[in-house]
Amino acid sequence: MTTRRAWRMPSAGSLDRLTRVTEELPPPGPGEARVRVEAIGLNFADVFACLGLYSATPRGAFIPGLECAGVVEALGPPRAGDDSAGTAIVAPGDRVMVLTRFGGYATALNVDRRYLVLLPAAWTLAEGAAYLVQALTAWYGLVHLGTLARGQVALVHSAAGGVGLRAVAMARAIGATVIGTVGHADKIALLETQGLPRAQVIVRGASGFGVQLDAALAAIGASHFDVVLDALAGPFFLPGLVRLAPEGRHVLYGAADFMPSGARPSWVRLAWQYLRRPRLDPMKLIDKNRSFMGFNLIWLFERADRLPVSASAALALSPEPAHIGARFGFDEVPRALRTLQSGRTTGKVIVEV
Ligand SMILES: NC(=O)c1ccc[n+]([C@@H]2O[C@H](COP(=O)([O-])OP(=O)(O)OC[C@H]3O[C@@H](n4cnc5c(N)ncnc54)[C@H](OP(=O)(O)O)[C@@H]3O)[C@@H](O)[C@H]2O)c1
Incomplete structure (x- = not known):
């Protein structure tokens, strides 16, 4: 078990409901990696999700967040019946960009290894959280x-x-x-x-x-x-x-x-x-x-097989790191969301752990 901090919504409907929690994260399961998060990329959809206006939002309690970047800390066992085709090959210590269907507003998370993309060597982790x-x-x-x-x-x-x-x-x-x-x-x-x-x-x-x-x-x-x-x-x-x-x-x-x-x-x-x-x-x-x-x-999140090709194509066409327009600390997530919601930001809004 690892202790982590996270921002939870007990249910969608109001930004005021976001609550900071400290909780135990179980070891990574089959096919998963545990990533220690260094930076979280905010998306406009996060605001819609918290307000209850995003149809893909889980019912009940959820942790917002669709992407982050960090360091692989541990790997779970291989998933039964998995061949490794299309699976990002990662090892503990690797710096990765993470796509996640919710759950990104946390200081550590377990994530299906197929949704990890190795960070370009010259990029910072904040730039990684700003890209995918x-x-x-x-x-x-x-x-x-x-x-x-x-x-x-x-x-x-x-x-x-x-x-x-x-x-x-x-x-x-x-x-x-x-x-x-x-x-x-x-x-x-x-x-x-x-x-x-x-x-x-x-x-x-x-x-x-x-x-x-x-x-x-x-x-x-x-x-x-x-x-x-x-x-x-x-x-x-x-x-x-x-x-x-x-x-x-x-x-x-x-x-x-x-x-x-x-x-x-x-x-x-x-x-x-x-x-x-x-x-x-x-x-x-x-x-x-x-x-x-x-x-x-x-709605394409299940198509993990398409991620390596799409991410490579995007990186080949536009390999420069993202413009980060605003940075907030982990304790400032509600303020970061309100800033993004205002429509006055430029580039990517980042939360750094
Ligand atoms: N379909 C998908 O798969 C997908 C994936 C990612 C993002 N998106 C969508 O793409 C758009 C851009 O996403 P992003 O995360 O990069 O956000 P963003 O462009 O950094 O921020 C959203 C922008 O929307 C504009 N806007 C227009 N009317 C607004 C209003 N009433 N209130 C606030 N802002 C308003 C503002 O820019 P201006 O006023 O300068 O126009 C604001 O900066 C969002 O609408 C998001 O939902 C869709």
Whole structure:
């Protein structure tokens, strides 16, 4: 047994319910490794999960957290009937990035070894905790579904966020041109350091978003987008969709616009937003020769066999460590979540143990 600290939600519904506990962690089971966690990567989905707005959240009590990084401390026995194909080969002492379907907000955890990826040698563990979810998401949306190609134009919403910055880097590595949107002007400077000229960054306005998109397209000598990468799902949805070129792909992978601002959701406001959510007519997709796609990688969590190939592809396309926009201590997890929830962060929010 190992003693660990963790942040537990007795049940989803309010950020105020997060409780710090000290508990015993049993030895790793068959096919598992015990990882001593050094850094935890926060994801927007963690906030939705704590608020009770994420359908993949376990019922009852749970430990939030989809990724972390640390050092392998011990290995459990091999799983019966396992061949090692597709299994990360790790040994005690290895520094690893960890994907976990919840349970990451802890100072140690037992994890299926297939969800470990060895940390690039030059990276810090904080950088490791900042990489996998966002790189896999950007890669899946832009490359696997979006099939973004050299010379094409991509619209990346929330471009200064965790997924957004990675998507900008991947699109540039592909040789595509990016127009990025942000919610606040104070994120522009960061995008300029990532190679996006000011004319290619849009601060989404309360009105006239279509005009903003046309001006940004004109600035790069284009008239349409080939790919839209959208995790907002609000009023900015249709203006992007209708500016897709023939064969263009709109990929929706989140609903940040639905994020409540308080510790618990306002169900009245959410119901109103839901009624006014964007709609599209599938017949028009045929008329205009456009595609619309959606995904949530958590539903692919069982496909551990696909992780090594996807992670290698993401690392090959975008091998630079993530931009860490904010760091918190382990005791500050609730404050870290509220900061992420505010929508004012850039890059990745990290909790260091
Ligand atoms: N489908 C999947 O598999 C998958 C996997 C990972 C992440 N995601 C989604 O991808 C998006 C980005 O995730 P992330 O973890 O990298 O987060 P992030 O982009 O670092 O933060 C979320 C961003 O959403 C924007 N936003 C828009 N409306 C908001 C509102 N009402 N309240 C707060 N923020 C708002 C803010 O940026 P701007 O205001 O600058 O736009 C904010 O910074 C999230 O929506 C997340 O749920 C989906």
